[in-house]
Amino acid sequence: MKITRYFIAAASLLTMLTACNSDLEKVTYHPANATKGQLAASQTDIRLTAASTKQDVMTLTWGKSDFGSNAGVVAAVKYTVQMDTRGGDFTNAYTLAATGDTTITFKGKDLNAAVLALQKLKNPDAEASYDEQAVDVRVSSTFSEDVTPLLSNTLAMNITPYAGKLEFAKMAVPGSHQGWDPTNYNQALYATDTSKPKVYEGYIYFSAGSEFKFADGSWDTNWGSSDGHTLEPNGSNIYVSEAGCYYIVIDLDALTYSMQICNWSLVGDAVGGWDNDIDMEYDQDNNLYRATYTFTGEGQFKFRANHSWDINYGADPDGDEFDLKLNGDNITPLPGEYTITLTFVGGYPAYGMFTGGDVSKFKVLNVPGSMNGWAADTEDNILVDMDKKGTYKGWVYASGDDEFKFALGSWDENWGCSDITVGTLVPGGANIKPEEGMYYIEANPDELTATFTQTHWSLIGSAIDDDWSVDIDMTWNADKKVYEATTELKEGEFKFRANHDWAINFGGADGTLVKDGPNIWVEGGTYYITLDLQTTKSHLEPTFTCTKQ
Numbered sequence: 001m002k003i004t005r006y007f008i009a010a011a012s013l014l015t016m017l018t019a020c021n022s023d024l025e026k027v028t029y030h031p032a033n034a035t036k037g038q039l040a041a042s043q044t045d046i047r048l049t050a051a052s053t054k055q056d057v058m059t060l061t062w063g064k065s066d067f068g069s070n071a072g073v074v075a076a077v078k079y080t081v082q083m084d085t086r087g088g089d090f091t092n093a094y095t096l097a098a099t100g101d102t103t104i105t106f107k108g109k110d111l112n113a114a115v116l117a118l119q120k121l122k123n124p125d126a127e128a129s130y131d132e133q134a135v136d137v138r139v140s141s142t143f144s145e146d147v148t149p150l151l152s153n154t155l156a157m158n159i160t161p162y163a164g165k166l167e168f169a170k171m172a173v174p175g176s177h178q179g180w181d182p183t184n185y186n187q188a189l190y191a192t193d194t195s196k197p198k199v200y201e202g203y204i205y206f207s208a209g210s211e212f213k214f215a216d217g218s219w220d221t222n223w224g225s226s227d228g229h230t231l232e233p234n235g236s237n238i239y240v241s242e243a244g245c246y247y248i249v250i251d252l253d254a255l256t257y258s259m260q261i262c263n264w265s266l267v268g269d270a271v272g273g274w275d276n277d278i279d280m281e282y283d284q285d286n287n288l289y290r291a292t293y294t295f296t297g298e299g300q301f302k303f304r305a306n307h308s309w310d311i312n313y314g315a316d317p318d319g320d321e322f323d324l325k326l327n328g329d330n331i332t333p334l335p336g337e338y339t340i341t342l343t344f345v346g347g348y349p350a351y352g353m354f355t356g357g358d359v360s361k362f363k364v365l366n367v368p369g370s371m372n373g374w375a376a377d378t379e380d381n382i383l384v385d386m387d388k389k390g391t392y393k394g395w396v397y398a399s400g401d402d403e404f405k406f407a408l409g410s411w412d413e414n415w416g417c418s419d420i421t422v423g424t425l426v427p428g429g430a431n432i433k434p435e436e437g438m439y440y441i442e443a444n445p446d447e448l449t450a451t452f453t454q455t456h457w458s459l460i461g462s463a464i465d466d467d468w469s470v471d472i473d474m475t476w477n478a479d480k481k482v483y484e485a486t487t488e489l490k491e492g493e494f495k496f497r498a499n500h501d502w503a504i505n506f507g508g509a510d511g512t513l514v515k516d517g518p519n520i521w522v523e524g525g526t527y528y529i530t531l532d533l534q535t536t537k538s539h540l541e542p543t544f545t546c547t548k549q
Helices: 108-122
Strands: 003-008 024-029 039-041 045-047 056-062 078-085 094-099 103-107 133-142 155-160 170-172 188-190 199-206 222-224 244-251 256-261 264-268 273-279 281-283 288-295 302-305 312-315 324-326 336-343 350-355 363-366 382-385 392-398 414-416 437-444 449-455 457-460 471-473 475-477 482-489 492-498 505-509 512-515 520-522 525-532 543-548
Touching: 039 133, 039 155, 056 108, 056 133, 078 108, 094 103, 094 108, 103 108, 108 133, 188 244, 264 288, 273 288, 363 392, 382 437, 457 482, 471 482, 505 520, 512 543, 520 543
Parallel strands: 045 155
Antiparallel strands: 003 024, 039 056, 056 103, 078 094, 078 133, 133 155, 170 188, 188 199, 199 244, 244 256, 264 273, 264 302, 281 288, 288 336, 302 312, 312 324, 336 350, 363 382, 382 392, 392 437, 437 449, 457 471, 457 492, 475 482, 482 525, 492 505, 492 520, 505 512, 525 543
């Protein structure tokens, strides 16, 4: 049977139809004559490892689908690569990619994340399995939602995933250095030896005169010490007399702990000799150690503690780029001025090298979209990986009509998400279309996950109402890309908070804001106040202005 379909060439269909000379384009589609592309894979038995993270591990190719007559010529064909467990009917399949091309290549990290995501899709409550997974892969193609897709042949594959970096159990170290917050894990200890789940270790920086304790996420379970060695439930605060970075080990079975000061430096012929140390400074705001040095392009270096070789870190040949390991390999720097950083976040030592002496230049994930001209290398909208663990965080404002995706500087690697409530990233996937609002986003392309927290902002405080119970809503200024409010304030204090709730709030001083920061004091008067979440320097920290009129 011949089916004739008519499509209106309006704005909503421009992505589907090519340019035409009239407002009505006739598309003829002959289902009986339609032919599907044949799917093939470069390999179907794949064992993934940490070493294959950034390597191309599989290429899929398929012929163009022909829908008969001029269908697929007038309308763009979309190919969806689907993966299901062996023998599944693809009604609850995982989308590997959505593309207009007829070939796609997967890197190890992306295929690994996809196999683990399929497990989660099938059984959300089950623990991930790293045994060989039997899966089926096929390609679904169509040129219109009104047309039944053509389905390619199904390829049977065996893919063995790997665990990657484990998320270690952690122990908070609340104290005067971080506001006595037992839920703050910015500096924490980690159970890195899985055979000793009650032993936690890590590096914590204290200033002279600091006091602290150990706590398991709340004050209900905490330990202190009165003798500098024995852990006591609900015990005394532990006092630090000398400023520095301390390597701490606690054993909750033996109820003991130890502390060793470890101040860090660079050493090697790349920095003047293997007995010449370049001391690093601790940056409390970013929880990292840093030093700036101009390399000539000759020699190598490592990190060591206390100008001694007892504790030293070098490159980890089996890890990701910039991973470190104890007694690891020498690091060969490129010529030029760099700020070198050292972090211990998550129990994984890592380093970074940033040009121009600017420590604020972290790895970024671009957010190209309608708000910035779809530039894949946009600097207007970015997320930042400050922890160097692969999760990019930041703020993006969407007008309600805006669409966007995530990209690593070009369209070669990009990710979309069809449902922000689920937050599954798909390589080359659908545009992200949120409702209007400022969104706090955390995206991890390696794990193919993202969270989107919608926020609307207001002012609250005693400068508005003595009981801190009245919000003054702020409005979005699209030209300045800030929230703003002009309001009468009395002498008192105020803060910024999201959604009329204290779950997300900012305070601070001197124009800089921090989450749960201090109240901002003002004298009485009329003020023009702005909140800048997404355009501040390097997108690292929110800022505000409070100008008396």
